[in-house]
Amino acid sequence: MxxxxxxxxxxxxxxxxxxxxxxxxxxxxxxxLIYLDSAATSQKPNAVIDAVADYMRHHNANVHRGVYPLAAESDAAYEGARTRIAAFTGSQAPQWTTVFTRNVTEAINLVAASWGRANIGPGDAVLITEMEHHANVVPWQMLCTERGAELRYLAIDEHGQLSLEALQDELDRGDVKLVSFTHVSNVLGTINPVADITQRIRTAGAISFVDGAQAVPHMPVDVATLGADFYGWTGHKAVGPTGIGVLHGRTDVMEAMQPFMTGGDMIASVDLFSATWNELPYKFEAGTPAIAEAVGLGAAVDYLSAVGxxxxxxxxxxxxxxxxxxxxxxxxxxxxxxxxxxxxxxxxxxxxxxxxxxxxxxxxxxxxxxxxxxxxxxxxxxxxxxxxxxxxxxxxxxxxxxxxxxxxxxxxxxxxxxxx
Amino acid sequence: MDDLYRDHILDHYKRPRNFGELEPHDLERAEHNPLCGDELGVHIRVADGRIEDLRFYGHGCAISQAAASIASEELKGMELTEAATLDADWMLDLLGIPISATRRKCALLGLKVVRGAVSGDSSWPEQSR
The missing domain is CATH 3.90.1150.10 (Aspartate Aminotransferase, domain 1)
Incomplete structure (x- = not known):
């Protein structure tokens, strides 16, 4: 010790x-054990371990379809976690929608596929930065290749920081439809001035995605104040379980989006050859979700909030x-x-x-x-x-x-x- | 004395044998270690069905660089058909140090590029025992 x-x-x-x-x-x-690899994944407190075990021991049932009391307990645990997680990051309904994903990677792929395919085309550009994790590079490469759009990079300076002037120059070219950038670099440690960046993106009429994987576990994050259209983060780096991530998105933007994955739980009705979509956030949660992991992440944000x-x-x-x-x-x-x-x-x-x-x-x-x-x-x-x-x-x-x-x-x- | 970073390993790392480019060469192959992105390549000159000369190039950790250096001394003069059949045991025996699962690819990358250059085999060398 x-x-x-x-x-x-x-x-x-x-x-x-x-x-x-x-x-x-x-x-x-x-x-x-001297654990200095929390940027890869965090360790878990008893509060999270016990919450997952307690859910599995006492409250396990599938969500959203059961009418018996145990199913109601499971629904309350899952949706309660969603509500507390949204409050933790300042992204409450109805202005914001909080979707559970597996991780930030899935959150980015969701936005690239659902928003990107419908809104990015030839002559458009997607702007990312030189300090991005592969998860915030490759989905945009795929999208731009598929849609005939251009992928451009905002350079870092010799201190490992972004230049707002260079961002403005890029936005002034008039073809940038989406800018995706990390809140905190997983290599440089740089904390980007998110609110200043998103304000310029919004003024230019483009959409912003912020990768919060390295930020949410380490500092207060208020998505509404940061002004991002989408903000993704992952549970396992924030003292929560693996397999559970979060996508916060502006509800009006997400309303207009098509589903990412399709199947059970995300539909309103299914005919032989067509289907209509469930309301938000369920439109983006196809199949039985990671319920126990969401409950664990709910316990994680409670724990982080208690520490402050x-x-x-x-x-x-x-x-x-x-x-x-x-x-x-x-x-x-x-x-x-x-x-x-x-x-x-x-x-x-x-x-x-x-x-x-x-x-x-x-x-x-x-x-x-x-x-x-x-x-x-x-x-x-x-x-x-x-x-x-x-x-x-x-x-x-x-x-x-x-x-x-x-x-x-x-x-x-x-x-x-x-x-x- | 550290059981991994023994003197002979550190000696081969700091003063690698047969490193650089070999011009002209008959065979070549370069690959990345998926663990870290390090690149290791080999140039081989062939005469009478044997490896007449070879050079490794690239960069990597002490284990991958020492393994390539040690292997290079054994490979000179070896028949291509024999080089194509070398397995992981051959490399690990030559290294003579305990290699954990996490460093296995570091130790085997040099042999992998040689087998790739000689036979086009792109698989990782197997262990037979």
């Missing part, structure tokens, strides 16, 4: 929530500043992205001269420190940065300063292995 926190550690370096996460009590190879997202952000910003300061102690180590902790979220992707990121991560893993290495599903960005791969350490709600110290110790020891 926590050793003495270094004198350099920031004040209030813990939210004192570790005891809520049973996996963090594990030891691997006799060492405490302002506190989470303050804690992670302090930890990130501490991590950047300590990483700078290691000779040959270079962090990508903004150098100011206030401009970035709680992750640091880095390289060390003479060591491949896989070897960095392997040696850290032997010291019980879990960090990621690779291209982080962002190969266009890696090429832009002139890198094949980086190592990446990322913090979460449960991360404490002593774990950053353990990371630094592991990196110093790992570097010694590779020194001549």
């Amino acid at each position: 926590p050793q003495a926190v270094s004198g350099l550690a920031p004040a209030g370096a813990s939210l004192a929530v570790r005891q809520d996460f049973p996996i963090l009590g594990r030891r691997l190879g006799g060492k405490p 997202m302002e506190r989470v952000r303050d804690h992670e910003r302090a930890l990130t500043g501490y991590m950047l300061t300590r990483l700078a102690e290691i000779p040959g180590l270079t962090v990508v992205g903004p150098q100011d902790a206030g401009a970035r979220s709680g992750l640091a992707a880095f390289t060390i001269d003479g060591m491949h990121p896989h070897d960095i991560a392997e040696l850290a893993g032997r010291a019980g420190v879990c960090i990621r290495a690779g291209h982080h599903c962002a190969q266009p960005l890696m090429r832009r940065l002139g890198l094949a791969a980086t190592a990446r350490a990322s913090v979460g709600i449960y991360t404490e300063a002593w774990e950053i110290d353990a990371l630094i110790d592991a990196l110093v020891a790992g570097r010694a292995v590779f020194e001549d």
